[in-house]
Amino acid sequence: MxxxxxxxxxxxxxxxxxxxxxxxxxxxxxxxxxxxxxxxxxxxxxxxxxxxxxxxxxxxxxxxxxxxxxxxxxxxxxxxxxxxxxxxxxxxxxxxxxxxxxxxxxxxxxxxxxxxxxxxxxxxxxxxxxxxxxxxxxxxxxxxxxxxxxxxxxYDHPLFIETMAQHVRDSYESLPVGSRDHAKLVFTAHSVPTAADAAAGGPEDPHLYSRQVAEASRLVAEAAGVKDWDLAWQSRSGNPATPWLEPDIVDHVTELHLEQAVDTVVCCPIGFISDHMEVIWDLDTELQEAADELGVRLERVATAGHxxxxxxxxxxxxxxxxxxxxxxxxxxxxxxxxxSNGRPCAPGCCQVSRPNSRTA
Incomplete structure (x- = not known):
């Protein structure tokens, strides 16, 4: 330098x-x-x-x-x-x-x-x-x-949103023409304990994590031209008695199939910038296996990092x-x-003890 x-x-x-x-x-x-x-x-x-x-x-x-x-x-x-x-x-x-x-x-x-x-x-x-x-x-x-x-x-930067929207469009275009209109778009991000989500943003702006994920999902779906979408969560860990953000992605896809007869799911890992372990294991392995057992076609959207x-x-x-x-x-x-650039977190923001144990 x-x-x-x-x-x-x-x-x-x-x-x-x-x-x-x-x-x-x-x-x-x-x-x-x-x-x-x-x-x-x-x-x-x-x-x-x-x-x-x-x-x-x-x-x-x-x-x-x-x-x-x-x-x-x-x-x-x-x-x-x-x-x-x-x-x-x-x-x-x-x-x-x-x-x-x-x-x-x-x-x-x-x-x-x-x-x-x-x-x-x-x-x-x-x-x-x-x-x-x-x-x-x-x-x-x-x-x-x-x-x-x-x-x-x-999370709301125009380049991030448009890149993910293009990947969603690419996934829909990869489906057979007859499947595109009834495919269900489901966004997913890393689950956290509900107490950690409540603390995100501090007392003046709580639940900021889940609200940002929901907002990014909405923006991507809108830019991709998809009106019908859901948000689910994945990769929870820790004490089973601790409440975490739900629904779990595998449970949600199962419910979509059994209760709404959904047979095609486009899964967008909005919460992850790259195909690391929580994508290739939790989605490409565990979710794919569950979809195969249900007879659901699963199309996983690419991440943005590459x-x-x-x-x-x-x-x-x-x-x-x-x-x-x-x-x-x-x-x-x-x-x-x-x-905000260069500014510390708001007082009390995210102040919870060890809320999850990510293992990317």
Missing amino acids: PESSTQPFDALLVLSFGGPEGEDEVLPFLENVTRGRGIPRDRLREVGEHYYNFGGISPINRLNREIIDHVRTELSDRGMNLPVYFGNRNWHPLAEDTAAQMSRNGVRRALVFATSAWAGYSACLQYHEDIQRVRQHLEREGLELIDFTKLRQF RPEFARMVVDLIEELLAGEEPARLGGLTLSGCT
Whole structure:
């Protein structure tokens, strides 16, 4: 990074969840994810079977590297000299190690793009906690600190909505002509405990996570020209007695078939930017198996992350912040403290303890 750079930021950190890239990494990764929760090792082995079905490899790191390559190309095309780094919360490359390298490279002010479009503890506040933990790591190591600025949530960004809408249209076009008119569009996102959703947005703006997911679903359906759609949830984990957002996607597809005779479902994983484990296992494996048993045709919509339009959106977010422009947004939800560039979450926002145990 040249010392003479006049940009107010020195680098971009793509901050994500992380995932194992070999069978010997699965259990250590899951122990990192669930650290401090007292989950028995036998239960972790059960969850690990999802990964062992794919050789112990979660696709998330590979997919994030693909996004980063596209972002680098887009930055270069716009003449922006902004190095891009990659760090994870739960597995290598760990954010602490990446930040240490950034500091040694002379980075002092960095933007952060978190690979989540949403509000909520796991989707937003926990990334702020990651940033604070990284700063503490730099301090302990005696390294120069970095001022991190997290980019805003992008659930309603025009490029995200239009990319997903095009993927929905593509899925409908792949169906036999006679099936398109009666196919049911069902959006899905990661379920969270209802208490965590109630806390998302804080006391002044509660249930912000589920409202953002519903709003993004509405915008995509409208842009795709689909009037009849539902929203379901997936990938719940933890104590079965804890209330989570419902309906579950498998239960919902089953109910659609048994009670409404739906025989074709277009499933859009609106809550996920890439085809990582919660897509390829929970949808492409478990949901597909359930649909096959029911005799339901399942068409799974592609995610947005691999598209060059997604990289354009990331760089648009950067330029928006640099220029101090109003956010490019669709829909009717108001911007709260947890959706604005560089601002901390609103007081009390998402303040619940460990609301889910994602295992992407």
